[in-house]
Amino acid sequence: MDEIDRNITVALQLDGSAGLAELAKVAGLSVSATAERVKRLEERGVIRAWRADLDPVAAGCPLLVHILVTVAPGKDEAAFRKAMRRQAAVLECHAITGDWTYLLKVRLADLPALDAFLNDELRAQSGVQRVGTLLAIATVKETSILPVAPADPEE
Amino acid sequence: MDEIDRNITVALQLDGSAGLAELAKVAGLSVSATAERVKRLEERGVIRAWRADLDPVAAGCPLLVHILVTVAPGKDEAAFRKAMRRQAAVLECHAITGDWTYLLKVRLADLPALDAFLNDELRAQSGVQRVGTLLAIATVKETSILPVAPADPEE
DNA sequence: GATGTTCCGGTCAATTTCATCCATCGGGCG
DNA sequence: CGCCCGATGGATGAAATTGACCGGAACATC
Structure with missing residues (x-):
């Protein structure tokens, strides 16, 4: 490298x-x-795949929402993670530090779809105690280009 | 479509x-x-580009941080956006609803780099009033695959 | 300390695969 | 009945893949 x-x-x-x-x-x-x-x-796995980069709006997913979730500790958590992985609308799901447990990145077609997602997919999950919704008003920057680090000399 | x-x-x-x-x-x-x-x-612009998908860890950016920022209204905001666009470490920058103004997604090499980013790049920006850091402990899911919507019949 | 050997990485040339282009054919609609 | 859009097939061209050769560095040997 x-x-x-x-x-x-x-x-x-x-x-x-x-x-x-x-x-x-x-x-x-x-x-x-x-x-x-x-x-x-x-x-070496540095390049994982070759992908087509789509325009989210043209692809029919103009709505971008970040959702903070608090999940009660316990074995519900495994089910929650599995459910998030299954959902195509959930682009990202990270366990995070701070007051919340998870941060999701979700792309949807419109507000009714968001309503359906929050009620049917998220709050329906057992263990979910609190949900915070951050709706993206405008996207200043959105890229997948990783800032490849100068890297350690070894390897 | x-x-x-x-x-x-x-x-x-x-x-x-x-x-x-x-x-x-x-x-x-x-x-x-x-x-x-x-x-x-x-x-038609649905496919924007063809890209290599890299493994963030192998590429030397193992640290993922989401940063909530409150920026004072005013013309500082344009400078803030421009600065975010310039920063390679900032993968995403969205203006959002709620108590905060912006949500950033940032990838970095290590904690010292995070410290440097927060102090030198973010808090150094005039207008920045409050910064909240959400460090990703574990990534349950991270994909760029858009859930291509069934789409409206027209077009 | 000098020399020979081996290994790793780069260049060059030849083969083969793949995408692009063009002409033809069939189906749907006015 | 004629026109237009979309699908098929073959020919052309460019690209990636493969193999063999060359140079340099590291190590062992003399």
Whole structure:
């Protein structure tokens, strides 16, 4: 994971369809050497997948909501996590520090869908004690480009 | 944006490197017809880009923090937004309803980096009145796969 | 301390696969 | 009956994959 690998990963996050020729230029290597690097990044699990990046609005999910949840400790929690994983609308679910237990990122089509989600999916879960809803009014920035760290010299 | 387009977009979000042949099978169309669909999805802006999906830990950003920020109303706000857009560590920045003004999603290498971010980048911004930090202890789910809505018949 | 060997990584060339383009055909609608 | 949209098939072209060769570094040997 040297400087070259970092340049490659950044470039591939920005545009994975550019092709090896152009990637080789930013990497400063030959085409096949660049292909070797990319292959190794995949094998090492740094690159998990190649994905199409969709426009949420065009895809029919204009509503973005972050939901804070307090779940009572106990074995209900496993069921809660499983339910969150099953829900396609739940893009993220993190256990967090502070007054709340979980933070969800949810994308929905409209407010009725939000109402249905809160009542039927979330509050219906046993153990859920408190729900806080943070509706996104405007999205200033939303990217999946990871700031690839300068990384430790080893490895 | 019919049923076929929805199947295609879902499949391409899951794996964009499969190739047209396999995609055509899940779409139930010929290869060239499928290619035509994908091309139109790109032209219409539904598909914004093709990206490599990285493992955050392997990429050197194991720390995930959501930060709630209260910003004083005024023209400082434009500067704040611009600063957030500039910061590579800030993956998302949403203006939200409720007691807080903004919700950030930030990825960092370690706690010192978080400390530096909070002090040097966030609290240094004029207008920032209150900062709440939600550190992710565990990530139950984190995906970028949009739940492509059944969509309105028109368009 | 110098030399030879082995391994890792990069370059170059050849093969093969894949996507794109173009012409044709069938179905639906005016 | 004619027009238009969408699907099929084949040909062209560019891309990725594979293999063999070359150079440098690390280690062991002399």
